[in-house]
Amino acid sequence: MNIAIVGLGKMGKIISEIAKKRGHEIVTIDPASKDADFPSIDQKSVAGCHAAIDFTHPSVAIKNAETLADLGMPTVMGTTGWYEKEQEVKSYIEQKDSAFIYASNFSLGMNLFFTILKQISPLIDRFDAYDVAGIEYHHNKKADSPSGTAKTIAEILKNNIDRKKTITYDMVDRVIGKDELHFASLRCGSIPGMHKVILDSEADTIELTHIARNREGFALGAVLAAEWVADKKGFFTVDQMMQSILTQDRQL
Template sequence: MIKLAIIGYGQMGKLLEKLAPEHNFEVVSIIDPHLENNISETSLSKADVCIEFTTPDAVFENIRQISNLGKNLVVGTTGWLDKLEAVQKLVQQNKIGMVYGSNFSLGMNLFFQIVNSTTKLMNKIENYDVFGLELHHKKKKDSPSGTAKILADIVLKNTDNKTSAQFEKLDRKIEKNEFHFGSVRAGNIPGTHLIGFDSTADTIELKHTARNRKGLALGALKAAEWIAKRKGLYNFTEYFSEIIGVEHEA
C-alpha cells in the first residue's frame, strides 16, 4: 500500500479518501483548515506521497512546505501557473517529484490525443470548417472552461487556416481564420466538450461527456502512484503520454 496524505478536504479530497483504499493507497493524513490542522513534519511523517486539491490562494505555500519536507506530490489545484518557475526551483532544490495539471481525467486526456490526431488529419482536407462547443451545469463560475482553452490550443496548433480562437458571442460574421468555440450553461449538465468539422455534405463530431468527478480523482491517484518513486516536475499530459506510449507534444 502507498501511504497517502490528502491536502484539502473539499469535494476532491473527500472523493480521494473514498477511492484510495481500493486503489492500493492507505490514507495516513488529511490536512484542511476545517480539520484545524496544517502541514508539518509530524503531520506528513508517514506519507510516501501527497495529493493537493485546495484553492489558488493556498496552493503555492502548500507546494513550498511539502517540497521543503522532501515529499513527492500531485497538484490538482488550478490558478497558480504564473509561479511555475518558482515551483520548478523548489522541486529541483529539494530533489522531489511533482505532477501537476488542470484536468486529470484519463478520458479527457485520451480525448486530447484524439482531437490532436484528428485535427492533423482534417487539416489536409479543405472542405471542413472546425468549431467547438462546451456545456456545463449552471453553477460553473467561469467560461470558457479551462479544458476548452486546451482544446482550442490543440486545434490552432494543427489547423493552418485558423489563427485565433473566438470564445465570445459575435455580432458580425466570423472571419475565415477564426475558430469559434461556444459555451452553454444550464441545469445539471456534466462537463461536455465537442469539436466538430462541418462541410457542405456532412458534419463530423468528436464529443467527450464527463459523468462525474470520479475520473478526475482516479487520474490523480494514478499520477500519485507514478510519481511516488520519481524525481522532477511533470505536467499530467507528460505522464499520460508516457503511460499510453506516445511521444509528448508540448
C-alpha cells in the first residue's frame, strides 16, 4: 500500500519505520519537519495513497480529518483530544462517504488485552469465589492518574462482572465494599506502562498483565488499522476492527 503519514513527530517517525518494514511505500506530511516530503495535506501530497495515518496535535486533528475525507482518503486518527466533537466528525465522514478509524490507544498488544478481557470476564462473572481488582504502574512523569487505559480496563470488568457495581480509583482508607472494583495507580521511575488485572480466591491468585516496552506497539496497531480501513467506508473504532478480525479467517 501507499500510506501518507501526517505528523512526523515521535509517533510519525516510528510509524514510518514500521510501515516500511511491512512493505508499504510512504509519504510524510508535516509543516514543521525538514525531513517531511510535504508541508500540508492536499491533492498533490496524498496522490496515489490508499490511506493516511494522523498523529499530530488536538488543535489540527479535526481539520486534518475533514481535509482527508474531502480527498477521499481512508484515515487512521491516532491524535487524541478531539473526542467531544466525535459526532461532528462522524457526520462529516459519512456525508463524504469516506472511511475513518480512531482509538485513544492503538497499541496492538493493549487491544488484544482488552479483547481477551472482554472474552473472559463473562466467565469470571460465573465464579464469585474470585474477587477482582486492577493496578497500573507508570513512570513518575505521567500527568494523569489513573491512566486512560486503566479506566477502559475497569469499565470492561465492571460491565461484564455483575458483582462489581462501582469502580474505586482512590486510596481506600476503610474496608472496601464487595461490590467495589478497586483499580490502583502507582508512579515510579521510568516504567513505560504496566496494567494488571488480579483475580483472587481463598485458594489462589490469577494475574493477567500487559507490559508496554516502547512505542512500537502503538505504531504497529496504527499501520494494521490503515491496512484494515483502506477498503472500507464508514466511521469505526479500533474495537470494531478487533471484533471484525476475530470473526475473519485472516492473518495480520
